[in-house]
Amino acid sequence: MNVVAKTETGRALGDAFAAARDRLPGKGKIAEQRREAFEAYERLGLPHRRIEDWKYTDLRALMREVLPLAPAPDAAALGRAADAVKLRAIDGVRRLVLVDGAFAPELSDLGTPEEGLSIRPLREVLDAGDGALSAQAFASDISNPMIALNGAMATDGVVIEIANGAVLAQPLHIVHVASGTAPASTFTRSLLRLGRDTGVTLVESYLAGEGAKAYQTHDGLVVAIGDNARLDHVRLVEDAVDAFNISSATVSLGAHAHFNTFSLTSGGHVSRYQLTITCAGEGSKVETNGVNLINGKQHADTTLFMDHAVPHCASREIFRAVVDDRAHSVFQGRIIVRPDAQKTDAKMMTRALLLSDDAEADNKPELEIFADDVTCGHGATTGALDQSLLFYMRARGLPEKEAQALLIQAFVGEAIETIASDALREVAIAAAQRWLQARA
Amino acid sequence: MSLLEVKDLQVRVEEREILHGLSLNVNPGEVHAIMGPNGSGKSTLSHVIAGKPGYEVTGGQILFRGEDLLEMDPNERAAKGVFLAFQYPVEIPGVTTWNFLHAALNAQRKARGEDEISSPAFLKKVREVAKSLNIPQDMLKRGVNVGFSGGEKKRNEILQMALFEPAVCILDEMDSGLDIDALRIAADGVNALRSPERAMVVITHYQRLLNYIVPDVVHVMSKGRVVKSGGKELALELEESGYAQFEDAA
Ligand SMILES: Nc1ncnc2c1ncn2[C@@H]1O[C@H](COP(=O)(O)OP(=O)(O)OP(=O)(O)O)[C@@H](O)[C@H]1O
Ligand SMILES: [Mg+2]
Numbered sequence: 001m002n003v004v005a006k007t008e009t010g011r012a013l014g015d016a017f018a019a020a021r022d023r024l025p026g027k028g029k030i031a032e033q034r035r036e037a038f039e040a041y042e043r044l045g046l047p048h049r050r051i052e053d054w055k056y057t058d059l060r061a062l063m064r065e066v067l068p069l070a071p072a073p074d075a076a077a078l079g080r081a082a083d084a085v086k087l088r089a090i091d092g093v094r095r096l097v098l099v100d101g102a103f104a105p106e107l108s109d110l111g112t113p114e115e116g117l118s119i120r121p122l123r124e125v126l127d128a129g130d131g132a133l134s135a136q137a138f139a140s141d142i143s144n145p146m147i148a149l150n151g152a153m154a155t156d157g158v159v160i161e162i163a164n165g166a167v168l169a170q171p172l173h174i175v176h177v178a179s180g181t182a183p184a185s186t187f188t189r190s191l192l193r194l195g196r197d198t199g200v201t202l203v204e205s206y207l208a209g210e211g212a213k214a215y216q217t218h219d220g221l222v223v224a225i226g227d228n229a230r231l232d233h234v235r236l237v238e239d240a241v242d243a244f245n246i247s248s249a250t251v252s253l254g255a256h257a258h259f260n261t262f263s264l265t266s267g268g269h270v271s272r273y274q275l276t277i278t279c280a281g282e283g284s285k286v287e288t289n290g291v292n293l294i295n296g297k298q299h300a301d302t303t304l305f306m307d308h309a310v311p312h313c314a315s316r317e318i319f320r321a322v323v324d325d326r327a328h329s330v331f332q333g334r335i336i337v338r339p340d341a342q343k344t345d346a347k348m349m350t351r352a353l354l355l356s357d358d359a360e361a362d363n364k365p366e367l368e369i370f371a372d373d374v375t376c377g378h379g380a381t382t383g384a385l386d387q388s389l390l391f392y393m394r395a396r397g398l399p400e401k402e403a404q405a406l407l408i409q410a411f412v413g414e415a416i417e418t419i420a421s422d423a424l425r426e427v428a429i430a431a432a433q434r435w436l437q438a439r440a
Numbered sequence: 441m442s443l444l445e446v447k448d449l450q451v452r453v454e455e456r457e458i459l460h461g462l463s464l465n466v467n468p469g470e471v472h473a474i475m476g477p478n479g480s481g482k483s484t485l486s487h488v489i490a491g492k493p494g495y496e497v498t499g500g501q502i503l504f505r506g507e508d509l510l511e512m513d514p515n516e517r518a519a520k521g522v523f524l525a526f527q528y529p530v531e532i533p534g535v536t537t538w539n540f541l542h543a544a545l546n547a548q549r550k551a552r553g554e555d556e557i558s559s560p561a562f563l564k565k566v567r568e569v570a571k572s573l574n575i576p577q578d579m580l581k582r583g584v585n586v587g588f589s590g591g592e593k594k595r596n597e598i599l600q601m602a603l604f605e606p607a608v609c610i611l612d613e614m615d616s617g618l619d620i621d622a623l624r625i626a627a628d629g630v631n632a633l634r635s636p637e638r639a640m641v642v643i644t645h646y647q648r649l650l651n652y653i654v655p656d657v658v659h660v661m662s663k664g665r666v667v668k669s670g671g672k673e674l675a676l677e678l679e680e681s682g683y684a685q686f687e688d689a690a
Contacts, residue, residue, distance in 0.1 A: 387493070392530045393540070395490045396600065397518035397548035406543065410534025410583075 014042060016068045017152060023069070024155060026126035030134050037142045038152035044145040056330040056362045057301040059146075062270045063244055067216050069153065070100040070184035077179040080209030082107055084177050088207055088238070090427055093173040100179055101155045101186030107175075116166025116198070122157035122189060133159060137191040137222055140250050144274065147248045150220040153187035157220075160202075164195035164226070171201035171232075171424070176217060178243065179209035185216040192221065194229040196254075201232040201421060206247075206267065208240035214269075215240070219247040227254035227281055233261040234424045236431050239268035241296065248274040253313075255281030262419050263290040264428055265300045266435040272301040279306075279313035279341075286315040289418040291428075292331075293408075293435040295324035295355075303332040306348075308341040311371075317348040320415045322408050323359035324439065333378070334366040341371045348378040353385065353411050355404070405436040441506055443468045443639045444489070444522075444608050450499035451481075451488055458484045460664040461500065466608065469636040473650055473675060474643045476661030477683045482643045483527055485661075486612045490524040491517050504608070518544075519551035521607030525597035525614050527643075532584035537596070540584050541566060541603060548604060569602045573629050574622075590617030598629045609633065610641045615649040627652030647679045662686045 017038050024034060046063060047054035073081065081099040085107055089095075096119065097107035103121035113119060125133050137159065142148035158174055178186060192202060206217060217239065225231050231251075239245050245268045253259055265271055277286055292300045306315050321329035329352060337344045352361030363380040385407055393403035412432055419425040444466040451459040458481050466472055474482055488495050489502060491514035502509040509517055532540065546556045557565070570580060573595055585593050594614055601609050611630065615623055630640065630653050642653055650658075650672060658674040659666045660683070667686045668674065 386530075389530050389532050391492050391514060392526065392532070393544070394514040395492075395518055395524055395526075396540070396544040397515050397551065397604070398544050399515050399547060400513070402543065402547060403515075406535050406540065407532070410532070413534050 013066050020069050020153065024153070025123040026134060027129070029131070030126055030138060033138050034152045037148040040142040040148040041145050041152060047145050053303065053332070056328075056332070056364075057270075057272050057299065059272075062299060063216070066149065067183050067185040069155070070178075070180050070186050070215070072102050073099045073104065073179055077209070078104060078106065080211065081177040081179040084179070084207045084209045085175055088175075088205060090173055090203060092423065093171045093203060095173045095175060096158050097175045097177060098156065098158070098188050099177050100184070101188050103156045103158065114166070114168050114170065116163035117168055118161040118163070120159045122154065122159050122191070125159045133191065136193070136224070137189055140220065140222060140248070144248070146218065146246050146272070147220060147274070150187055150189060150218045150248065153185075153218065154189035154220065155187055157188045157190035159191045161193045162195055162198045162200055165197045166195070167199040168201075171203055171421070173203040173205070176204070176206045176219060177209055178207075178212045178215040178217060178240070180215055181211050181213060183214040185218060187218045189220040189222070192223045192231070194225045194231055196226040196228060198226060198229040201234070201424070203424065203427075204233075204235045206237045206239050206245055208243060212240050212243070214242045216244040217246070219245070221247070221249040223249065223251040225251065225253045225257040225259055228256045229254065230258040231260070232420050233259070234419060234428065235261070235263040236428070237263070237265040237267050237271055237273075238431065239271070241267070242269045243267070244269060245271040247272070248276070250276045252278045252280050253284040253286065256283040257281060258285045260287045260418065260420055261289070262415070262428065263302065264293070264431055265291070265302070266293040266431060268298065268300070270299045272303065274303045276305045277307065277315070279308050279310060279315070282310045282312045284313045286313070287418055288315065289318045289415045290320070291412045291415045291432065292321040292323070292329045293412065293432060294322070294327040294329060295439060296327060297325070298327040299330075300327075301330035301332070303330075304334065306333070306335045306346065308335070308337045308344045308346060310340060311342045311344070313341065314345040315347070317350070318415045318418060319350040320412045321350075321352040321361050322355065322412060323352060323361050324355040326356070326358040328360045328362075330362045332364040332366075334368070335376065335378070337369045337371050337374050337376060339370045342373045344371060344374040344376065346374070346376045350380045351411070352382040353408065354382060355385065401440045405440065408436060409433075442466060443505060444641075445503040446485070446489070446500070447503070448500040449485070449488070449497065449502065451484060452496040452498055453484070453494065457498070458664050459488070462661075462665055464659065464666060466639045466641060468639055470657065471634065471640045471642060471653060471655045473655035473658045474641060474661055475645065475658065475675060475678055480661045481664040482661055483612055486524050486610045486643065489610060490514055490522060515547065516551065518604070518606075519548040523601050523604055523606035523609045525594075525601055525609065525611045527612040527616070529585050529593040529597055531586045531588075533586050535584050536581055537584050538566070538580045541600065545603060566603060569599055572632070573599050573602070574625050575599055591619060591622045594618055595622065595626055598626050602629060602633060605633075607637065608639045608641070610643070612643045613645065614642070615644055615646060623649070624652065647675045650675050660686055
């Protein structure tokens, strides 16, 4: 099964990589890493269901092929992207826009950064040959084929650094927009480095421009949270209904660091979000929460790997899936508590709500505990809406869909509540309501 | 024309017939009491009138102002003015009472082609009603009935009835779980809603409630039928003699 690369599409992609290589930023060591990453991808090819980690998300069946690189956006593409960005603009944030895999300064807010904040496009960092930063951005584990492919092909991204002691009041908002009217792939990789005693909020959105067709977004985010720093992270996937979104985030926390992350997926045809979090410093705290709201033939997979490597860390996961029609939601949550990680406190709770007989939700929690003095637990439930509640609400005059909407909002509310910022909680609620309204 | 007319109603649940040809005629302005032993089908009747799924109507009719109620969705019935105060109100975690009532009232108004009521106007209205029923404001901020005591749940039902101003109110054992003071307050709330246009159907086991809400007609139900109807003195009679005399009639 390792030799699948030489399928038609495998060969096509190999050619595409060869052709694109010159367009890809980063020479020397980076170019070398890209080639290794591409070879790693080629050995495995698109992951399929016989690979344990991809059992529920068989990309070979669902995606079939990786499309060639999207062309750099022209003026028309930027115009379509600008409209999409405007439609989902969030007040009070610093916006950083990536269009078809290229940083778009004309759509981004690059006005005088707050003290301690540095923002640069990945392309610029790579071209400038900044060794340490580049190495960090490309340090991810290439044993995961989609992370390997992302590293090999990344055309651009955002590199954000926050200097020791800087606590930023203004959230940063990375917007990924696909504007292409012809199907294509985009590959982006971003890096966020929080120094000691820092604090920031990062929002990420995935959007489509008018007319964007069956595109593939391949994104990677690398985050290092320094000692005593705090990152709040909100992610909203509202891709076009026929789009693919394969994203990975790799996050490490220093001592007494705090990471609060929330992800909502309502868009895209097939999406997979791979989140790897390592508590590398003692006393760190992680809150990972998410919501899937899917219908039609959507497939949304969240795969979490929570790595407790050191003592005295705590992690909490609350995940809610609402699945209608023939959609398929997947949650895989693996928590590992390594031998040294005494006093770990890790809890994971996932619940799925099935709105139709054909809807499917797979929950795969895994706890691997190698330390003896820990508090760990997980729970998972799958069910339908409570008919007696629905009848009560209808008897009070609410039409069925409206009654369902209130119950669904309450159900996902438990996860949305975990967002620290009032304003961003409202943004997430609005995204959930868009889904509910589209359904009504 | 009668407001609510139940004609020879036959209802099955899971292959078992529970109502065997029940008839009831309620005119505007009237208060009807329904009494009867446990399991005689009182709640079943109230559920079928409100439109609860899971009941199979195998015969008969229910007309509301001459319209076939059985053809309507539960929410349509509510918008037309049918209200059921549940014997066992459910808890709805995560949906605040306030939000729920506002959404429900607006859904009813919308269905009737009326304008929606704004948040401030709604707030004012619901506060007034809550005050008259001795319901603390902070209960409205909690999830619907979540953590409410049995009596508080019942008062919340009366609050909704007062808010929606229905044409026919069916009260299924509103007195169960209420202490003496709460019973009087709730009964006052119900009496305040009595009007020449509105009718009430009060299901109860206890004559005591009928001292507060004085009925025009009392029906005795047994084994899925109305076996006797009479004036308010029938309730007193039942208190004395029990239901045994009707078992044979049924
Ligand atoms: N869903 C159901 N499945 C099976 N049997 C049912 C169902 N609902 C009601 N019944 C039966 O129908 C009969 C009538 O029940 P109902 O609740 O209407 O009685 P009731 O007169 O309201 O009694 P109570 O005074 O105890 O409230 C009972 O024998 C009950 O067990
Ligand atoms: Mg009953």
